[in-house]
Amino acid sequence: MHLFEPLRVGPLTLPNRLVMAPLTRCRAKQPGNVPHELNATYYAQRASAGLIVSEATQVCPEGQGYLWTPGMHTPEQGKGWRLVTDAVHAAGGRIHAQLWHVGRISHRSLQPGNAAPVSASDLRSAGTCFALDADGKPARVQCDQPRALSEAEIPGVIAQFGKAAQIAKDAGFDGVQVHGANGYLPDQFMSSVVNQRQDAWGGDPVRRVRFLMECVHACAQVWGADRVGVRLSPGSGNDGDTVDTQWREQHLEAARQLGQAGVAYIDLVNYQWAYGKPGFDDAFLRDYRAIYRGAVMVSGGLTHEHASQLVATGLCDAAVFGRAFIANPDLPMRFLRNLPLATGDEATYYGGAERGYTDYARAE
Ligand SMILES: Cc1cc2nc3c(=O)[nH]c(=O)nc-3n(C[C@H](O)[C@H](O)[C@H](O)COP(=O)(O)O)c2cc1C
Numbered sequence: 001m002h003l004f005e006p007l008r009v010g011p012l013t014l015p016n017r018l019v020m021a022p023l024t025r026c027r028a029k030q031p032g033n034v035p036h037e038l039n040a041t042y043y044a045q046r047a048s049a050g051l052i053v054s055e056a057t058q059v060c061p062e063g064q065g066y067l068w069t070p071g072m073h074t075p076e077q078g079k080g081w082r083l084v085t086d087a088v089h090a091a092g093g094r095i096h097a098q099l100w101h102v103g104r105i106s107h108r109s110l111q112p113g114n115a116a117p118v119s120a121s122d123l124r125s126a127g128t129c130f131a132l133d134a135d136g137k138p139a140r141v142q143c144d145q146p147r148a149l150s151e152a153e154i155p156g157v158i159a160q161f162g163k164a165a166q167i168a169k170d171a172g173f174d175g176v177q178v179h180g181a182n183g184y185l186p187d188q189f190m191s192s193v194v195n196q197r198q199d200a201w202g203g204d205p206v207r208r209v210r211f212l213m214e215c216v217h218a219c220a221q222v223w224g225a226d227r228v229g230v231r232l233s234p235g236s237g238n239d240g241d242t243v244d245t246q247w248r249e250q251h252l253e254a255a256r257q258l259g260q261a262g263v264a265y266i267d268l269v270n271y272q273w274a275y276g277k278p279g280f281d282d283a284f285l286r287d288y289r290a291i292y293r294g295a296v297m298v299s300g301g302l303t304h305e306h307a308s309q310l311v312a313t314g315l316c317d318a319a320v321f322g323r324a325f326i327a328n329p330d331l332p333m334r335f336l337r338n339l340p341l342a343t344g345d346e347a348t349y350y351g352g353a354e355r356g357y358t359d360y361a362r363a364e
Contacts, residue, residue: 010226047093065102103185162218175227
């Protein structure tokens with residue numbers, strides 16, 4: 001296989017195996033965290049990706065941990081997303097919505113009523129989120145102390161994933177991706193470090209993956225499992241915590257259950273490749289593929305060469321690119337013609353308007 005061979009993902013045929021990663025850009029219209037024309041332009045510019053996965057979208061107000069991120073829980077947001085999906089489809093692309101609940105990676109100032117963020121347990125993250133600091137300026141701030149969700153509350157949170165999946169469907173997306181990676185709520189439940197519950201939602205790998213699975217099932221009820229993807233980050237948490245020593249066993253259990261559920265694909269983020277932090281290796285990918293027989297995508301610091309090699313050797317079916325798609329809206333064409341890549345401006349990754357967002361040029 002090579003990167004420019006089509007790939008079937010559920011009912012979708014991706015014309016190439018280069019997927020645009022979900023990328024939070026903090027540019028939703030305020031108030032209300034509503035997607036707008038500028039966002040539609042940005043996504044449409046990148047429609048030559050085999051599949052676009054939208055930036056993470058909070059499924060409820062409590063699910064927000066960064067300023068100005070778009071939501072998927074109000075009618076206005078649904079209408080805003082319709083601008084995006086129409087623009088992407090008109091440009092010949094396909095787009096999944098990434099559904100997000102940050103859990104404890106949040107700050108009281110972002111929470112309704114300035115309440116404490118929720119999590120699997122009441123352990124505070126050593127990481128940061130993006131909120132207004134004490135001087136009222138947007139900044140990376142220490143995550144607040146969370147409170148543990150009660151057993152009675154958990155089904156309500158899962159139902160919010162289902163409602164968001166419906167809003168995404170009505171807004172014209174081609175499917176949804178459950179954000180189970182990067183130390184957010186489903187990942188908090190999966191971590192034996194963060195999840196200290198002794199009830200039906202913690203205590204062993206099967207119970208720790210239950211929250212993720214129920215979110216997936218809630219989305220599959222709306223879409224059918226073959227239009228639901230999942231993102232996971234085996235071996236890393238992204239929020240300053242000690243790595244979960246049981247991550248391997250945990251993720252292979254997730255692979256088994258996600259395979260049974262028949263999800264469209266799993267995207268595995270490798271922090272090792274992306275940032276030189278703990279992540280997974282090729283041997284893990286082989287074990288993973290032996291358990292999960294659906295489409296596997298991988299992400300993290302990929303180059304054209306590395307991606308080609310991973311797809312050619314069958315370690316994955318598609319390669320997911322984040323930062324490269326920010327600065328190169330026509331990334332597939334650049335790979336095809338071996339053109340040089342532009343480098344993104346990190347100062348404009350989060351927040352702002354056109355600059356560093358819709359003003360990256362096509363190669364020709
Ligand atoms: C600006 C920025 C925003 C990101 N936002 C998200 C996000 O919303 N959801 C997500 O799952 N990952 C997010 N990530 C991680 C990327 O999807 C990707 O996994 C990571 O950047 C590594 O891939 P790369 O080396 O190709 O950029 C973000 C990364 C960056 C740089």
